[in-house]
Amino acid sequence: TILVLDFGSQYTHLITRRLRELNVYSEMLPCTQKLADLSWKPKGIILSGGPYSVYAPDAPHVDPEVFKLDVPILGICYGLQEIAWHHGKDVLAGEQREYGHAALNIHPHGDNKQAHVSRLFEGLPNDMDVWMSHGDKLSRMPDGFATIATSTHSPYAGIAHEEKEYYGIQFHPEVTHTPKGGVVIKNFAVNICKAQQNWTMEAFKDKEIMRIRKLVGEKGQVIGAVSGGVDSTVAAKLMHEAIGDRFHAVMVDNGVLRKDEAKQVKKTLTEGLGVNLTVVDASKRFLSLLKGVSDPEKKRKIIGNTFIEIFEEEAKKIAKEAENTPKAGKVEYFLQGTLYPDVIESISFKGPSVTIKTHHNVGGLPEKMNLKLIEPLRELFKDEVRKMGVDLGIPAHLVGRHPFPGPGLAIRIIGDVTPEKIRIVQEADLIFIEEIRKAGLYDEISQAFAALMAGRSVGVVGDNRLHGYIIALRAVVTTDFMTADAYEFDSAFRKRVAGRIGNEVQGVVRVLYEETSKPPSTIEFE
Numbered sequence: 001t002i003l004v005l006d007f008g009s010q011y012t013h014l015i016t017r018r019l020r021e022l023n024v025y026s027e028m029l030p031c032t033q034k035l036a037d038l039s040w041k042p043k044g045i046i047l048s049g050g051p052y053s054v055y056a057p058d059a060p061h062v063d064p065e066v067f068k069l070d071v072p073i074l075g076i077c078y079g080l081q082e083i084a085w086h087h088g089k090d091v092l093a094g095e096q097r098e099y100g101h102a103a104l105n106i107h108p109h110g111d112n113k114q115a116h117v118s119r120l121f122e123g124l125p126n127d128m129d130v131w132m133s134h135g136d137k138l139s140r141m142p143d144g145f146a147t148i149a150t151s152t153h154s155p156y157a158g159i160a161h162e163e164k165e166y167y168g169i170q171f172h173p174e175v176t177h178t179p180k181g182g183v184v185i186k187n188f189a190v191n192i193c194k195a196q197q198n199w200t201m202e203a204f205k206d207k208e209i210m211r212i213r214k215l216v217g218e219k220g221q222v223i224g225a226v227s228g229g230v231d232s233t234v235a236a237k238l239m240h241e242a243i244g245d246r247f248h249a250v251m252v253d254n255g256v257l258r259k260d261e262a263k264q265v266k267k268t269l270t271e272g273l274g275v276n277l278t279v280v281d282a283s284k285r286f287l288s289l290l291k292g293v294s295d296p297e298k299k300r301k302i303i304g305n306t307f308i309e310i311f312e313e314e315a316k317k318i319a320k321e322a323e324n325t326p327k328a329g330k331v332e333y334f335l336q337g338t339l340y341p342d343v344i345e346s347i348s349f350k351g352p353s354v355t356i357k358t359h360h361n362v363g364g365l366p367e368k369m370n371l372k373l374i375e376p377l378r379e380l381f382k383d384e385v386r387k388m389g390v391d392l393g394i395p396a397h398l399v400g401r402h403p404f405p406g407p408g409l410a411i412r413i414i415g416d417v418t419p420e421k422i423r424i425v426q427e428a429d430l431i432f433i434e435e436i437r438k439a440g441l442y443d444e445i446s447q448a449f450a451a452l453m454a455g456r457s458v459g460v461v462g463d464n465r466l467h468g469y470i471i472a473l474r475a476v477v478t479t480d481f482m483t484a485d486a487y488e489f490d491s492a493f494r495k496r497v498a499g500r501i502g503n504e505v506q507g508v509v510r511v512l513y514e515e516t517s518k519p520p521s522t523i524e525f526e
């Protein structure tokens, strides 16, 4: 195990991700972790970056025992300063901000007799592009240390005490902006620490199941919302594996789901995966509240608030019934399928608690109901969750599903939402996705859907002119959904889909393709 001590950098989780990619097991703990409280000895320690200056009176510092363990240590950014600080408080020369790309040089350096090509940089070219983001700067080498890398602005971009196997680097090897950073982490974890490369997603899953069982106890019960999307399905199945029917999943049909979605989710989760699921058909309640509302923000608020009301009502019912079963205890926990990219704050060293961003779909619910959160996927990225889904036996077509927004088709219908408009988007969407699947393009596209434009347009149906609806089709390619490019279909495909929607979806007279990138556009239409 590699112990990652977190000083609060937004990149710390990427260190654990890079280690997972090497099949090396790691545990991330707050930087103030007392080593005496650990029941295991790490093979090596990584000190992360952080937003502080080691000078600051309230700057966080590691347990000094870290330096008595006799294991290799890698300090990244703040971590480097921390190593230096522990080896002589006078080695720091004050703040110097450096941010962005930098050229790193790892050859032996003239002004330092002990300079050498470090084991940390084995197999790397002399010059490489790295990502810098740091404050403090070293004024001199701490005793026993040597320079192992320089950059244009940092004469001490890398330092090492090869005997003790302590390494410090100013740049961030864990981010993709440091293209060869993975090699640095591998050199440290595998070559220097000799960590075993036998960790798998399967092992993560088993460990998470054990953790959930311990947390919830032998009788505790958990509720959670599912949407039919990948994250909530994987989280639900994991919970089911851990505690069986003491997990209660709830799906709220808000009337603006994809065609037959509620039925299909019920079928997959209950029959296919054995999850204990209640589907609440609240479509009438949602649609009557949405009637005549065109403002997108208002639509979002209505859907969000009504969702919470309904979920709360249902959860109370379930909790009451569940607590009457003699074999089970109280409903104490709320499952959330939050992924790492949804978590904005990393583990805070200031207190034992973890700061969490409440997901926009269920915001505020757990606090309101006095439930504790369980987020088994919070360390994972989407592709890792998909991998876990496969390991849990969730069918591939479900695991690879495109995302679908919480406010559903309401944000894909411009203007007010009516049952007729919902039917039209649902039918058009079904045809578009069906053709994408038939053409074998589904997995190449990150998200594709139909939306209904505002206003009407004229068409001819039979011998009559029809004042009908306009459908827009959008398909994008993206990795993080923060930026996106339009997917380029060939013209035969586009004509075929437009033709089918025009002919088969009653009320549609025009089909447009939307190919703006994000930015300036967004993925959804709102």
Ligand code: XMP
Pocket (backbone or CB within 6 Å): 360, 361, 403, 404, 405, 406, 407, 447, 481, 518, 521, 522, 523, 524, 525
């Ligand atoms: P935009 O339209 O902002 O969308 O480019 C980026 C991604 O987020 C999804 N999205 C949502 N997902 N609840 C969700 O669960 C929401 O309120 C929501 N709004 C947008 C959108 O589908 C796209 O994948």
